[in-house]
Amino acid sequence: MVDLTELMENEVFMAFTSYTTIILSKMMLMSTATAFYRLTRKVFANPEDCAGFGKGENAKKYLRTDDRVERVRRAHLNDLENIVPFLGIGLLYSLSGPDLSTAILHFRLFVGARIYHTIAYLTPLPQPNRALAFFVGYGVTFSMAYRLLKSRLYL
Amino acid sequence: MVDLTELMENEVFMAFTSYTTIILSKMMLMSTATAFYRLTRKVFANPEDCAGFGKGENAKKYLRTDDRVERVRRAHLNDLENIVPFLGIGLLYSLSGPDLSTAILHFRLFVGARIYHTIAYLTPLPQPNRALAFFVGYGVTFSMAYRLLKSRLYL
Amino acid sequence: MVDLTELMENEVFMAFTSYTTIILSKMMLMSTATAFYRLTRKVFANPEDCAGFGKGENAKKYLRTDDRVERVRRAHLNDLENIVPFLGIGLLYSLSGPDLSTAILHFRLFVGARIYHTIAYLTPLPQPNRALAFFVGYGVTFSMAYRLLKSRLYL
Numbered sequence: 001m002v003d004l005t006e007l008m009e010n011e012v013f014m015a016f017t018s019y020t021t022i023i024l025s026k027m028m029l030m031s032t033a034t035a036f037y038r039l040t041r042k043v044f045a046n047p048e049d050c051a052g053f054g055k056g057e058n059a060k061k062y063l064r065t066d067d068r069v070e071r072v073r074r075a076h077l078n079d080l081e082n083i084v085p086f087l088g089i090g091l092l093y094s095l096s097g098p099d100l101s102t103a104i105l106h107f108r109l110f111v112g113a114r115i116y117h118t119i120a121y122l123t124p125l126p127q128p129n130r131a132l133a134f135f136v137g138y139g140v141t142f143s144m145a146y147r148l149l150k151s152r153l154y155l
Numbered sequence: 156m157v158d159l160t161e162l163m164e165n166e167v168f169m170a171f172t173s174y175t176t177i178i179l180s181k182m183m184l185m186s187t188a189t190a191f192y193r194l195t196r197k198v199f200a201n202p203e204d205c206a207g208f209g210k211g212e213n214a215k216k217y218l219r220t221d222d223r224v225e226r227v228r229r230a231h232l233n234d235l236e237n238i239v240p241f242l243g244i245g246l247l248y249s250l251s252g253p254d255l256s257t258a259i260l261h262f263r264l265f266v267g268a269r270i271y272h273t274i275a276y277l278t279p280l281p282q283p284n285r286a287l288a289f290f291v292g293y294g295v296t297f298s299m300a301y302r303l304l305k306s307r308l309y310l
Numbered sequence: 311m312v313d314l315t316e317l318m319e320n321e322v323f324m325a326f327t328s329y330t331t332i333i334l335s336k337m338m339l340m341s342t343a344t345a346f347y348r349l350t351r352k353v354f355a356n357p358e359d360c361a362g363f364g365k366g367e368n369a370k371k372y373l374r375t376d377d378r379v380e381r382v383r384r385a386h387l388n389d390l391e392n393i394v395p396f397l398g399i400g401l402l403y404s405l406s407g408p409d410l411s412t413a414i415l416h417f418r419l420f421v422g423a424r425i426y427h428t429i430a431y432l433t434p435l436p437q438p439n440r441a442l443a444f445f446v447g448y449g450v451t452f453s454m455a456y457r458l459l460k461s462r463l464y465l
Contacts, residue, residue, distance in 0.1 A: 007250055014309035017247045021303045024240040028296065031236060031289075045229060048279050074355060080235060080390060081341060085334040087243045088397045092327045095317055124358050134341075141338065148331045154324035155418075162405055169464035172402045176458045179395040183451065186391060186444075200384060203434050235390060242398045263465075 012103045016094040019107035020087060023114055027083055030076035033122070037069045075121040079114065082134070085141050086110055093144040096152055106140050113137040167258045171249040174262035175242060178269055182238055185231035188277070192224045230276040233289070234269065240296050241265055248299040251307055261295050268292040322413045326404040329417035330397060333424055337393055340386035343432070347379045385431040389424065392444070395451050396420055403454040406462055416450050423447040 007013055037043070043066040044050040050062035090110075094103065117133035119125070162168055192198070198221040199205040205217035245265075249258065272288035274280070317323055347353070353376040354360040360372035400420075404413065427443035429435070 008252065008307065011309065014307055017251070017303060017307055018309050020243055021247065021300045024243050025297065025300050028237075028240050028293065031293070046226070046276075046279065048282050048285075051281065071356070076236065077232075077387075080239060081386065082338075084239060084390060084394060084397070085338050087239070088330055088334050091246075091401075092330065096327070097318065121356075124356065126361065127358050130358075138338065138341070142335065145331045145335050148327060152318065152324055152327055154321065154328050163407065163462065166464065169462055172406070172458060172462055173464050175398055176402065176455045179398050180452065180455050183392075183395050183448065186448070201381070201431075201434065203437050203440075206436065231391065232387075235394060239394060242394070246401075 011100050012094050012098060015100075015104050015107055016090055019111045020090065023083055023086070023111050026115060026118065027076070027079045030072060030079060030118075034069060034072045034076065037066070037072055041066050041068065043069050071124070072122065075118055078117070078121070078134070082114065082137050082141070085145075086137070089141055089144050089148065093148055096148060098147065106144055110137050110140040113140070166255050167249050167253060170255075170259050170262055171245055174266045175245065178238055178241070178266045181270060181273065182231070182234045185227060185234060185273075189224060189227045189231065192221070192227055196221050196223065198224050226279070227277065230273055233272070233276070237269065237289070237292055237296070240300075241292070244296055244300050244303065248303055251303060253302065261299055265292050265295040268295070321410050322404050322408060325410075325414050325417055326400055329421045330400065333393055333396070333421050336425060336428065337386070337389045340382060340389060340428075344379060344382045344386065347376070347382055351376050351378065353379050381434070382432065385428055388427070388431070388444070392424065392447050392451070395455075396447070399451055399455050399458065403458055406458060408457065416454055420447050420450040423450070 008017075038049075042050070042053060042062045043064055044062050047059065047063060050059045053059055053062055090107070093106075113133045113136035117130060117137065120130035120133055124130070163172075193204075197205070197208060197217045198219055199217050202214065202218060205214045208214055208217055245262070248261075268288045268291035272285060272292065275285035275288055279285070318327075348359075352360070352363060352372045353374055354372050357369065357373060360369045363369055363372055400417070403416075423443045423446035427440060427447065430440035430443055434440070
């Protein structure tokens with residue numbers, strides 16, 4: 001069996017691992033938030049989910065949409081749309097040998113911006129709080145993409 | 156050119172590769188399931204998709220939503236929301252040198268739970284079948300995230 | 311600190327890096343397209359987003375859906391559903407030591423097909439333009455998955 005400790009002793013890769021694990025875990029908590037609002041507000045998308053609240057027509061009234069639930073779902077989808085590119089581009093960037101402090105700055109800004117984005121979306125805070133958080137995360141990912149395409153282009 | 160066979164001779168990484176390929180392929184089949192229901196039930200989201208079924212107003216009646224199609228789409232989105240964190244956290248976990256049998260247990264539980272989740276969603280099976288499948292996959296991913304943050308934290 | 315240049319000197323991995331960075335950047339531009347249509351058409355999903363256009367009831371009229379915005383969002387979601395499997399399966403495929411020209415053919419076809427898919431979706435072009443673009447990308451990903459499962463199965 002091969003020793004992989006080399007990769008995991010690389011500091012940039014270790015930092016990427018920590019920040020990615022944190023932001024993916026945060027994203028997973030959005031599922032819990034959706035489930036929480038669905039249960040406390042009795043708002044469901046599937047008939048089988050509200051079967052415990054009554055029979056037949058009585059249960060069907062819980063098949064509805066709710067502003068609060070839809071808001072969490074939009075925040076979750078926005079996370080997916082932005083964390084997937086960070087995951088892919090960030091991984092390749094980490095393997096491309098960037099400067100440690102530059103890399104950590106990118107990871108910290110992204111993770112901070114996405115956590116602030118969630119707070120701004122769920123509170124909700126007035127704009128442009130959410131828009132600024134979005135653009136910081138967006139800019140960080142493009143900055144890493146730019147470095148990759150500039151130094152490693154191979155088509 | 157560099158020989159990458161080292162990484163692919165690591166048994167944990169080989170197992171991660173196999174299970175990830177299986178569960179991502181399963182997720183892709185959800186697109187086919189959506190297309191199948193759209194075509195057999197004539198339910199479309201875009202005017203150009205139902206142009207073959209008639210002209211003008213006659214075609215527009217197929218621009219509608221359908222319970223069955225929406226169910227498959229919800230199952231697909233739930234897959235995305237859960238398989239993306241597994242992909243990222245699982246990859247980093249596989250590279251962090253876990254015990255082989257522990258790692259394989261994690262991968263098997265996740266893949267089994269997500270396949271059962273799809274069956275429970277599409278049949279549909281009564282709750283808590285789908286909820287339990289969801290929480291097994293969720294717990295497995297958090298268990299890998301916990302190990303990464305406990306042993307490799309570098310912020 | 312460990313030298314990772316080995317991995318980044320592998321030509322297949324360099325090609326995967328370039329094509330993945332390009333297609334993930336393209337996917338991120340879908341967010342900008344959504345924002346563009348939301349702002350120019352004044353169509354919003356959140357009350358705080360249209361607070362600048364008026365107070366109270368006057369602002370609420372902008373909380374609506376719009377065909378054009380929904381079309382971009384469907385294209386974005388379709389990207390996510392297809393680029394995530396490519397990201398995972400393509401990464402593992404790149405590490406499994408494929409033939410360089412075969413690998414590059416896979417990456418080029420996928421990236422070309424997804425860019426054409428976006429053009430076909432947003433123009434919109436008549437079917438089967440979009441369907442064909444979808445199936446080329448889909449087939450490429452399954453072809454890489456097949457190779458991985460055939461040569462590296464370890465369950």
